[in-house]
Amino acid sequence: MSDRWYRSRPPSRPIRVEGGLTLRSKRGDVARTWWSRRFLEVLESFGMGGRLTRGRAYARSGQVMSLSLSSSLVVALVMGSQPRPYRARVAVRKFTDEQWRRVEHALADRAVFAARLLAGEMPEEVEEVFADLGLSLFPDTTRELSMDCTCPDWEVPCKHLAATCYLLAESFDTDPFEIFAWRGRSREELLDRLRALRDPMRAEEPEPRREFPLEDCLESFWQRPQVAAVSDFGQSDLGQPDLGQVAERHPEAVLDELGPLTAAGRSVPELLRPLYRAIAEGS
Numbered sequence: 001m002s003d004r005w006y007r008s009r010p011p012s013r014p015i016r017v018e019g020g021l022t023l024r025s026k027r028g029d030v031a032r033t034w035w036s037r038r039f040l041e042v043l044e045s046f047g048m049g050g051r052l053t054r055g056r057a058y059a060r061s062g063q064v065m066s067l068s069l070s071s072s073l074v075v076a077l078v079m080g081s082q083p084r085p086y087r088a089r090v091a092v093r094k095f096t097d098e099q100w101r102r103v104e105h106a107l108a109d110r111a112v113f114a115a116r117l118l119a120g121e122m123p124e125e126v127e128e129v130f131a132d133l134g135l136s137l138f139p140d141t142t143r144e145l146s147m148d149c150t151c152p153d154w155e156v157p158c159k160h161l162a163a164t165c166y167l168l169a170e171s172f173d174t175d176p177f178e179i180f181a182w183r184g185r186s187r188e189e190l191l192d193r194l195r196a197l198r199d200p201m202r203a204e205e206p207e208p209r210r211e212f213p214l215e216d217c218l219e220s221f222w223q224r225p226q227v228a229a230v231s232d233f234g235q236s237d238l239g240q241p242d243l244g245q246v247a248e249r250h251p252e253a254v255l256d257e258l259g260p261l262t263a264a265g266r267s268v269p270e271l272l273r274p275l276y277r278a279i280a281e282g283s
Contacts, residue, residue: 012081020062020079023170030056035122035179036172042138043165046145048157055162064163067171071184074168078160080151088164091146092139094184102133104190108197118191122176137179 023030031037043052058064058078065077065085072094077085095103106129107113116123130137139145149160157165172179177187 014058014061014063014080015083017062017065017079021059021064021067021167022062023056023060023166025170026060030059030166031169032173033122033176034124035176036169038127038138039169039172039179040165042140043157046142048162051155051157052162052165055157055159055164056166058159058163059166063160064167067164067167069168069171069178069182071186072182074164074182076160076164076167078149078163080160086149086151086160088149088158088160089147090161090164090168092182093144094182095135096184099133099135100185103130103135104193104197106133108194111198114194114198117194120177122179137183 025032029037031040040052043049063079065079067074067076072092074090076088078088079085107117107126110129113123113126113129117126127137136144147156147161149156149158151158151160153159175187177190180190181187
């Protein structure tokens with residue numbers, strides 16, 4: 001079968017799909033935000049503009065049955081004129097871990113960018129951050145972008161790929177973090193890294209308190225405990241809390257410094273607390 005015959009044959013009607021994915025926009029432009037418009041502009045700059053419009057009717061009539069985005073790859077099932085749907089794939093080169101590390105540090109260093117990203121917004125100047133690092137958030141050459149479809153159409157993009165691109169652009173409208181995910185960094189990974197870089201203390205886990213059975217510390221149980229200075233505690237000349245003032249102001253405070261001591265499965269501080277209260281009230 002020659003390409004000439006294929007191009008000259010009358011167009012076939014696609015099989016209608018019930019419950020397929022459809023574009024929100026019913027006429028006119030598809031993209032609503034700057035970043036999804038930018039994505040379509042990139043495809044048009046590759047000479048795909050005229051061929052993209054072929055898939056707009058497919059995207060609006062619900063011919064796309066499913067669309068999934070993973071790291072560097074978008075896969076869609078698109079129903080055409082055959083009983084089985086075609087598989088359309090749009091792939092982009094993902095950034096390496098080292099490239100993402102540089103991007104994350106650059107974004108975290110600019111407080112406004114980090115704040116807006118943490119709020120779920122995409123700053124328009126974010127492309128400058130990537131450009132300063134010698135990277136491009138959107139593919140800037142056809143070498144970074146790959147498209148293929150299982151249909152017999154030899155043109156790229158075919159109408160199945162074009163419909164996939166339109167739905168992908170509208171998906172970017174809804175969630176700009178999918179652009180980062182397409183480049184290899186999920187929303188959770190990116191936001192967690194930005195939070196950690198902006199506030200390193202949040203990344204440190206507090207050291208768990210150790211528990212000691214009472215029988216393991218009987219010899220030192222009645223020794224004076226080493227307590228940390230607290231603002232309303234009295235201070236001795238050596239800079240250590242004055243336990244006399246501690247006991248005077250907070251009779252039960254010394255129990256809180258015993259830690260999670262247990263005896264016969266019960267908390268020793270809680271067993272002694274009524275006794276301390278009684279002594280304090282009778283003094």
